[in-house]
Each structure stands twice: as C-alpha cells, then as structure tokens.
Amino acid sequence: MPAESPVVADLAEQDLLDRIFPHLPVGSRTLVPPGDDAAVVVAPDGRYVVTCDVLVEDVHFRRRWSSGEDVGRRAAMQNLADVAAMGARPVALVVGLVTPGSTPVAWVEGLARGLGDACRPLDVGVVGGDLSSGPVLVVAVTAHGDLEGRAAVRRSGAQVGDVVAHAGRRGWSAAGLALLTASRAELDPGLVAAYRSPEPHLAAGPAAALAGATAMLDVSDGLLRDGRRLARASGVTLDLDEPTRAFAADAERLASAAGTLGVDVTEWLLTGGEDHGLLATFPPDVPLPDPFGAIGTVTARTSDLVLVGGRPPRGGTTGWDHFGS
C-alpha cells in the first residue's frame, strides 16, 4: 500500500466516508441529516421537484480530461439545472457512487469537494448517498427542489406567438471538448473549463417562472435536440433566429477555436450540449428576466419542430445522444 497515494481498496468503507463527509454541506433545510436510513428534508409548499442524472466514466467524462472536482461540480450542476428548469430552487442532492478499488482516494475526495463547492453557495444539502465498489466510476445524482408556491414550468406550455428565449452559454462546452479531443486545450482554457465544469444560471429558472414563462427546459443535448423536445411537448414549432445573431457574443467567443479546428461555429451553437443553459418561452408582452435573451418565436406547428431563420436546419445537426454513443 503506497501511503503517499492510497486507492479506494486500501480503505474501509467508513474510512472513505470519513474522508468524504467533511466536504459536503448538510443544507439548512435538512431536518434529518445523512447517517440514518434516510434523510428528511423540508418541502414548505407541500411539493418537491425531483430529477436524476447518471455520469459514467468514459461515456460522460474522462479522468485524463476532468479532475474529481470537475466531475463533482458537473454532476451537481447538471442536476441542479434540471431542477431550475422547472422553475424551482435547488434544495438537496443524494449521490450514488460506484468506484473501482484502484481509484485514488484523492480523486474521490476531489469529487466530494467539487460536489460541496457547487452546493454550498446555493445552500443545497448533500443529504444522502451510497458507496459501492464496481469496475467503472459511476456518479448517480438525484436532485430536489422547492417550487416556493409557484406552478412548475413544464415543456408543454409554449403558445403560438410566444418569444423563445435562452439564458446562459451556448456552445462553450462543445468547443472545450473539441479542443481537448484535438489536444489543443492550451488554445482556450476558458472553453475547456466550461466543458469540465459548466456554470448554469440556476437563478434564471425561478426568475423565468416568476416572469410568466410558458415552457422551459435545460439545454443539455443541444439547442436543436432540446428545442424539438419543447416544441413536440407543446405542439408548436420554434422558429429560431440565425444563431450567429441570436448568440452573437458566444459566436465571437468561439470564433478563434472554431477557426483553428476548422469547425463551423453555427454547429457548436446549434448542437453543442452540456452548457446547461435554459430554453424558455414567454408571452410576447413580458419583459425577459435577466439573463434571458430572445432567440426566436413560437409558430404554429409545421412539418419541422424547429426552424432556423425560417428554414429547416441542415441535416445531421441533431445534437448529442449519450445513450446512442
């Protein structure tokens, strides 16, 4: 046993838990903290929002590209973004963790630190979890939120004439991944950081709900793919503005990396996943809450669920399918 860099198999379960727990906030709304058969969390308005996402090594992340901290923050943030996309405030997480015995303990501590760093500023408690050995790293997060008396904003409420709006980055994560894949991370460390550790605007979810958003979702699989989901659920078509205009600041930010890698920046803007921006629709007379910007309009359903500049998007630009990969 190398005392300098122990691996998970060197520790008893309780010893590993003792290394993890100090990094995890309990949360001010947790009535019974971890350590019992289950935690108890307050749900002041008599409802809770719940969602889960699984990250699997070499499917969703690579250890040579992402530290434990990165994966911890990302696992938290992508789940909290789903909570925010209902218009809810994130409150609590539970985490199921599968680790090979050969995993460095430092990596697992990093994961816990990343989870804690993501959750603590938001007063989100990590209220439970389970550890298992297994042949591959798996981080299964279930996140909970509080609607604070508001109606949930679903995917299905978009109305013809609504404004389509987006909050958050577009294409940064895809560009960062492309740089890593091409071994050109040094070209733009900011984009690589956006891939490793996305920073969604979680407060934009409740703000959109308060402002009267008619539909909303978290853009995890790309604007086209997730846009189609919203359009299908609502029985409408989304007519998006030309992406280099709608996301002018993102297009400018991505131009250099796109040029170097020979990628059309429109591709990243339309199909890049994992930025966890929010796509929402608002009645036309509603002032858009910060940081939403208008990116299109809702029209009556046509043969295409999403149009770009009034035309069907080019074939092949369908966004990510984690499962099919």
Add this chain to the structure above:
Amino acid sequence: MPAESPVVADLAEQDLLDRIFPHLPVGSRTLVPPGDDAAVVVAPDGRYVVTCDVLVEDVHFRRRWSSGEDVGRRAAMQNLADVAAMGARPVALVVGLVTPGSTPVAWVEGLARGLGDACRPLDVGVVGGDLSSGPVLVVAVTAHGDLEGRAAVRRSGAQVGDVVAHAGRRGWSAAGLALLTASRAELDPGLVAAYRSPEPHLAAGPAAALAGATAMLDVSDGLLRDGRRLARASGVTLDLDEPTRAFAADAERLASAAGTLGVDVTEWLLTGGEDHGLLATFPPDVPLPDPFGAIGTVTARTSDLVLVGGRPPRGGTTGWDHFGS
C-alpha cells in the same frame, strides 16, 4: 441484429424508454410525471424522506442467479425498506440505470416489470430516471416517503430498558445465497426466492412509529452489524436473546439448508444480510405492533455494543460489508 432477442445497443434511447415506461406506475401522488426535466411529487406534511442505494452487477447481484424482475424488485424493496425504517410510507422512486450495449432488451424490460410489480401495489410512483450506456449494469435507486405528520424514527433514540424487537425474516436471504453459491438451489427454492427478491414488511415501519418506537433501522447488513449501528447511535448496548429462541420459526425454516451445507444456523440469523427486516426499540410498556417480536433488551452501554445472551458474540460474525468485498 438478431430480431428474436435484441440487445440494448440495437435500440435508440427513445425506443428503449418506450419499452420500459409501460411497466412503471406513475403513482397517485405525482403531480408532474416523468417526461419533463423533473417530476413534482406531493409532500402533504411539508417534509419528505429520501434515501438511495446502488446495485452493481457482480457486486450485489449476478445475472445467472437473478432475473431482471428479481433485480428490479430487489432494487425497489431495499430502498423502500429504508424509507419504512424512518417510520414513513413509501411514495416515489427515481432510477438511474447503466447498461452495457450487450444487455438483452428483455432483461431491461424485466427490470422495469420488477420495479413496477414492487411499486404498484404500494402506490409508489416511478417518477423519473436516467439511462446510460456503460460497461457494467448499475441500478441506482433513490426512494422517497411521507411521514404523514409523524416524527421520523431515527437510530439514536433507544433508551435503557427498552425492548428490542424485529419484524420480518432473518437469515433467509443469506441461506438462499449460500444455496446458490453451493449450486444446491433445488434444496429450498423458497430461500433462494427470498435472496432473489426480498419481501420486507414495509407497513411495519409506520406501524412502529405509531406505536412509539424509540429507534429503528433496516437490517440490510446483518443483525449484529446493524444492531451495533443502532446501539452506537443511541449510546446503549443491545442485549439480544439467543437467536435460535428469538427467531425460532426462522431457525426451524433454515435448519435443513444449514444442515446440508454444514453451516451453523446461528451464523445466518446473526450475520445474514439483505432480508430487510426492521430492527426497532420500544418502551417496555408498549404492545408491539404486528409483526414485531421481542428479541432482547436495551441496557446501559458496555464495552460491547451488542451482546447475545449476555455475552459478546463470537469473533468474526460481523455481517456483510458490501464495499469491502
């Protein structure tokens, strides 16, 4: 592609979801069902109980010993038992599922059927989930429950003089696993079924809470190991009766398998895990709710957290440690 027995890699994600969803109950307390970024579930008394457990192939189950239905029922039941052990009524599950592309679709459908079969009679909704490919089967379940206005029954409330009581089977799952390991499943299919698909007394949890239980937990890792957890949390010692007397019916039921395999039945009774019985303590004047039976008394803390017949249990009988295995 063998049309007769397709595997997961043959299907698009949505096609696999379309095979899974029909088996899963939504639950009458689910306000927003699966299909959005998150579900919304009612929490009538302004709190919810939440717990998670992960099952990993070849750590927690083997496909040659357990069908998809078995694993689905077991994944549900062991989580619902944790909810019940707080004194809560189970309400909702979410499921993160990792499957190798080579997994037969029929196995995954079986898993969904098993989850549904466990949940439907209890009006527990399967309110969300996530699918991913990966090199090993992982079933990560997060379960939620409703305390219905009661205080949560924690591990830490046992008082000197309390009665120690247990509800449910003891040792059946361990005996079934031992039969499978010895390739003698035909000797007692009932015990093997108890391993493959435990049937905890979930209603006993709320009943214990109503009756005034001072402490409670789900016995997943064996009576000694989980008894020590309760004793440690409560700052007491549990003095258990001789197991062949305390669990006379179980001892009789296990005798034949134990004799054939050359196992001391006391070992299964004290250290067998995965039956998901409930271990609870009650004030001495309280009539024990069905199906709890008295199995010992709570004494002032001694150097041993658990005594058996007034003496320290034999060395080595510590129960399961999934993680250390």
